[in-house]
Amino acid sequence: MRVPLIPVILVLSLLGCSRPIDEPVSYFNVETPRPFGYVNGDEIPRRIIIETRSGISLQPGSVPVKGQINRWLNLNQVSVKQSGRRYQIDLRYQVFYAPLEVKALTLPGFTLQLSQGEKNISQSVPAWTFTLSPLRELVVRQSEQGEYLRPDSPPSLSLLVNSHAVYGLAASLTIAALTALYLGYLYGCFPGLSRRTVFKRVLRKLAGLSKADMEQALTLVHQALNNLNGQPLFSNRLSEFYRRNPPYRQINSQLTWFFNYSNRYFFSDGMIVVQQDLQQLKDLCEQCRKIERGSR
Amino acid sequence: MNTDTQLSDWREQALQLEQQINQTVIGLQPAVRHIVLAVFARGHVLLEGHVGVGKTTLLRAVAQGLGGDYQRIEGTIDLMPADLIYYTYLNSEGRPCVDPGPLLKHGDTLATFFFNEINRARPQVHALLLRAMAERSINAFNRDHALPHIQVFADRNRVEKEETFELPAAAKDRFMMEININMPGSDAVLDELMFNPRFHDTDRLVGGVTNSGIYYRLNELAQTVQQRIQTSAKLHAYALDLWKATHQPEHYGVRLNDVEMPNLLMTGASPRGMSYLIRAGKTRAWLEHRDHVLPEDLQAVFPVCMTHRLLLNPMYGYRKEQLLPELIQGILSQVAAP
Numbered sequence: 001m002r003v004p005l006i007p008v009i010l011v012l013s014l015l016g017c018s019r020p021i022d023e024p025v026s027y028f029n030v031e032t033p034r035p036f037g038y039v040n041g042d043e044i045p046r047r048i049i050i051e052t053r054s055g056i057s058l059q060p061g062s063v064p065v066k067g068q069i070n071r072w073l074n075l076n077q078v079s080v081k082q083s084g085r086r087y088q089i090d091l092r093y094q095v096f097y098a099p100l101e102v103k104a105l106t107l108p109g110f111t112l113q114l115s116q117g118e119k120n121i122s123q124s125v126p127a128w129t130f131t132l133s134p135l136r137e138l139v140v141r142q143s144e145q146g147e148y149l150r151p152d153s154p155p156s157l158s159l160l161v162n163s164h165a166v167y168g169l170a171a172s173l174t175i176a177a178l179t180a181l182y183l184g185y186l187y188g189c190f191p192g193l194s195r196r197t198v199f200k201r202v203l204r205k206l207a208g209l210s211k212a213d214m215e216q217a218l219t220l221v222h223q224a225l226n227n228l229n230g231q232p233l234f235s236n237r238l239s240e241f242y243r244r245n246p247p248y249r250q251i252n253s254q255l256t257w258f259f260n261y262s263n264r265y266f267f268s269d270g271m272i273v274v275q276q277d278l279q280q281l282k283d284l285c286e287q288c289r290k291i292e293r294g295s296r
Numbered sequence: 297m298n299t300d301t302q303l304s305d306w307r308e309q310a311l312q313l314e315q316q317i318n319q320t321v322i323g324l325q326p327a328v329r330h331i332v333l334a335v336f337a338r339g340h341v342l343l344e345g346h347v348g349v350g351k352t353t354l355l356r357a358v359a360q361g362l363g364g365d366y367q368r369i370e371g372t373i374d375l376m377p378a379d380l381i382y383y384t385y386l387n388s389e390g391r392p393c394v395d396p397g398p399l400l401k402h403g404d405t406l407a408t409f410f411f412n413e414i415n416r417a418r419p420q421v422h423a424l425l426l427r428a429m430a431e432r433s434i435n436a437f438n439r440d441h442a443l444p445h446i447q448v449f450a451d452r453n454r455v456e457k458e459e460t461f462e463l464p465a466a467a468k469d470r471f472m473m474e475i476n477i478n479m480p481g482s483d484a485v486l487d488e489l490m491f492n493p494r495f496h497d498t499d500r501l502v503g504g505v506t507n508s509g510i511y512y513r514l515n516e517l518a519q520t521v522q523q524r525i526q527t528s529a530k531l532h533a534y535a536l537d538l539w540k541a542t543h544q545p546e547h548y549g550v551r552l553n554d555v556e557m558p559n560l561l562m563t564g565a566s567p568r569g570m571s572y573l574i575r576a577g578k579t580r581a582w583l584e585h586r587d588h589v590l591p592e593d594l595q596a597v598f599p600v601c602m603t604h605r606l607l608l609n610p611m612y613g614y615r616k617e618q619l620l621p622e623l624i625q626g627i628l629s630q631v632a633a634p
Contacts (some may be wrong), residue, residue, distance in 0.1 A: 219634055232632035236592050266530040266634045268588035 018189050024121045026085075027051035040098045043076065046107065047073040047091040048125055055116055058087050062113035069108065072097040099134050106130075164165055198224045199289040206282055214273045217281055223287075235259035247291045254284045303582065306517050310336055310583060312360045316505050320357045321350050322488060322495075323480025328540055330475050330600050331358055337448065337579040338518040339472020339572055340429050342414070342463075342604065349477050350477070351451045355410055356502045364407025364445065364511030367398040371417035373459055377424040381436045399434060400441060407445045407511050413491060414450040415460040422467045429470040440622040445512060465607060466565075472572040472598070474604035493520040518579075534591050534633035538598065539570050541627045542606060550626035551621060555612065557573040560608040569605040576601055591633040599624045 031047040037173050038044065050058065058080075066078050077092035077145050083264035093107060113120055161283070184190060202224045225233045229241050235256065242249045314332045318325055327343075335340045335358065343351045367381065375612045380399045387393050400404065410424070413419075423447070428434050433442045450471070452460075468474070480486060489495050510517070527535075541548040543564035546557035565573075574589075576597040581589045603620050612619055 220634070222634060225631055231629045234592060234595070236595070263590050263632070267528045268586075269327075269526060269528070269592050 016077040024049060024053055024056050024116060025123055026053055027196060028123060030125060032128050035128070038130060038132050039135050040096065040132070041093055044093045044107065044130070044175070045089065046091045046093065046128070048112075049086065050089070050112065050123065051086045052083060052114060056085075056114050056121065057116075058082075059115055059120075060112065063089055064091065069093075070104070072105075075108070089136070095132060097132055098136070099132050099139050100136065101135050102131050104129055196292055198227050199285050199292050203282070203285050203289055206285060210280070211273050211275050211278045214265065215279065218265060219280060221258065221281060221285065222262065224285075236262070237260050242288055251284070251287045251291070254280075254287060258284055299520060303314065303520060304536050304585075306510070307583060309508055310496055313508055313510075315608065317354070317357050320501055321354045321506055323482065324350065324354060324477060327354065327475050327477055330473055330597070331355075332443070333576050333579050333583070333597060334473050334516065336360065336518060336521065336573070336583075336601065337472065338447070338514060339449070340448040340470060342468070342471040342474045343477055344454055344474060345454050345477030346479065347449075351453075351477050352410075353498050353502065354477070355408075355449045355451065356498070357505050358449070359408040360411065360502050360505040361512040362408065362447075363507040363509040364516075365405050365605070366408045367401060367404040367406060367505075368410035368412060368626065369398050370414065371411060373416055373418065374419045375421055377420050379419065381434065386626065390537040392625055396490050399443070400436060401427065401548055404442050404444055405512075406443050408448060409446055409448050411448060411450040411534060413452060413484055415452040417461065419461055419464065422461070422463060424465055426470060427453035457607060458562060465497070468604045469566055469568060471510055471604065472576060473600040476599040497622055518575075521582045522575060522586065525581050527578070528588065529590065530634045531594075533590055534631070535574060536620070537593060537631045537633075538594065538627065541631050542602060543629055545623060545630075548627065548630045550623065550630050552626065555619065558610055559609055560607050560619070565602055565605050571604065573597060573601045595628050599630055 027049065028051075028055070029049045033045060052058070060080065061190040063078060063080055064075055066075050072095060073097065074094045075091060076094050077090070079090045081090075089112075095105070095106060097103070107128045107130070109125050112123045112125060114123060154192050186242075202220050205220055206217055208259070226242075230246065233241055238252070238255060238259070242252070248255065262279065265273075310332060314328055317328050317332075321328065322534060331341055331354070343355065345351050354456070365449065369375070379397060381397045382394050382400070383397050384394050394400075399409065403578055414422075414425075424434065428443060428446060428530075429448050432446050433440050435441070448471075452463075465626040480489070495501060537548070543561065544558075551557065552560070573594060577589050577593040580596055581587070584593070599621070603624055606620060606623065608616055608619060
């Protein structure tokens with residue numbers, strides 16, 4: 001019997017191309033970065049991608065755990081992402097090895113376990129070798145060239161050298177300081193200053209008042225005296241006031257007149273105001289202003 | 297006689313009385329002035345001071361000068377309210393008798409009632425006195441007895457606190473003034489008190505005060521004074537500020553050392569207290585020959601009328617003697633008028 005040769009060869013070669021049908025892992029790959037150029041403390045990522053046949057799942061317990069692996073190697077981060085039958089395992093190692101010259105090191109391999117029902121299947125992840133470079137200058141020093149310890153470089157002055165910024169900063173600080181001073185003045189933080197201009201302000205306000213505004217005028221003078229005294233001033237406390245502000249003793253008679261007049265105006269009935277009273281009040285303030293300026 | 301001349305006549309009498317008392321009890325001019333004000337404003341007076349500084353003599357002299365029926369009682373720990381109203385005894389025939397006690401003995405002509413050492417009496421007695429002072433009447437033998445002229449003077453000493461009952465706030469509030477009697481300050485007065493035999497026999501001393509006999513006209517007089525003396529709108533505003541300052545002194549800029557001002561007071565002045573203040577202020581204006589009240593009138597009577605009405609937080613209670621006068625002075629120096 002003659003066997004047709006060509007179809008047989010074809011079938012056999014096709015069979016040779018196909019993978020066994022019961023292979024549990026359909027795709028397996030380990031992605032690593034460059035194997036050189038690392039120094040002490042560097043982190044090395046490693047990604048493992050694995051695809052399984054249906055019904056086969058990865059045993060999470062077989063993935064390496066976070067922590068110290070050996071004397072010089074830490075596993076800092078482990079994450080497993082599953083999408084369907086595809087697993088992506090991201091590992092992040094950190095190297096703590098201080099070599100004196102370039103040294104080849106190996107990330108250890110491990111075995112992933114897959115399970116299909118009762119059956120266990122292993123998939124090994126190979127070790128990976130890379131080189132680590134020294135940080136220290138020992139080799140260079142041995143050759144006795146150059147200096148090992150360089151001075152620190154000065155901080156960059158580019159920010160301050162910018163004259164626009166410097167002028168702007170100075171201007172805004174000045175404005176802020178002036179505003180703060182003015183606010184302080186308004187809030188009465190400088191009693192000495194405001195007390196020296198008490199009657200100046202009163203005189204300015206009095207100028208616009210007529211005898212019909214006597215109440216306002218008297219109140220203004222009262223407030224000025226209270227302000228000067230630091231607390232409300234009454235006629236029976238005048239002597240104390242003089243002790244604290246001796247120059248005002250010279251105008252005692254006018255001040256006494258003012259308090260009597262104010263008492264009559266505010267606290268008794270039937271007071272008739274004449275123009276002369278207002279004038280007398282203004283005279284009193286003039287005298288006080290003179291004392292306040294120190295010219296009396 | 298028109299009211300103005302009547303008022304000025306009465307003023308002369310009042311000033312004369314004051315002068316006489318000042319001659320009898322020397323070195324206590326401010327206290328005498330306050331008592332005269334309280335008497336003519338028809339307010340009750342509580343005196344406080346050390347032992348032997350002349351509290352009782354002062355009150356006896358005032359009672360003698362005013363005229364009117366006078367009764368006194370000593371506060372003791374076993375004194376009961378009934379002791380003020382009646383007392384029971386067996387008469388010479390062995391029959392039990394009930395006679396009116398000190399409060400009722402003179403009926404409605406009782407004028408000065410002098411309660412010595414009031415803080416030694418029990419709270420029950422204070423309670424009876426509350427009504428007698430506020431309403432000028434008491435209930436006894438199943439009917440009300442009016443005491444239209446009663447003027448209570450009480451005193452207590454500041455030294456001892458054992459076996460005493462602190463006056464409740466309600467009882468204190470019914471006193472118009474609490475007046476502190478201090479030792480006279482001047483050496484001349486002290487020398488006089490020590491060596492002048494005139495001051496050794498208090499009975500003779502008090503007996504020397506002439507009885508002005510104005511007592512039973514006091515109610516009418518006080519009413520006239522209260523009506524005639526004017527208060528302006530500005531004064532009302534000032535008094536209102538003073539009142540508010542006794543409740544929230546911190547809002548008026550009053551600051552005391554080592555005190556959190558918002559926590560200082562439990563309560564400020566009462567409406568009754570303020571009405572007493574205004575009454576005393578009007579009386580002072582009258583004595584000062586004025587027909588209107590000035591802030592200085594209120595300032596003059598503010599400490600005596602207010603100090604016993606302000607209740608401090610218990611936290612500051614132990615510093616009461618120091619804090620209260622400072623607070624009162626602080627209020628007076630921070631509240632402005634107008």
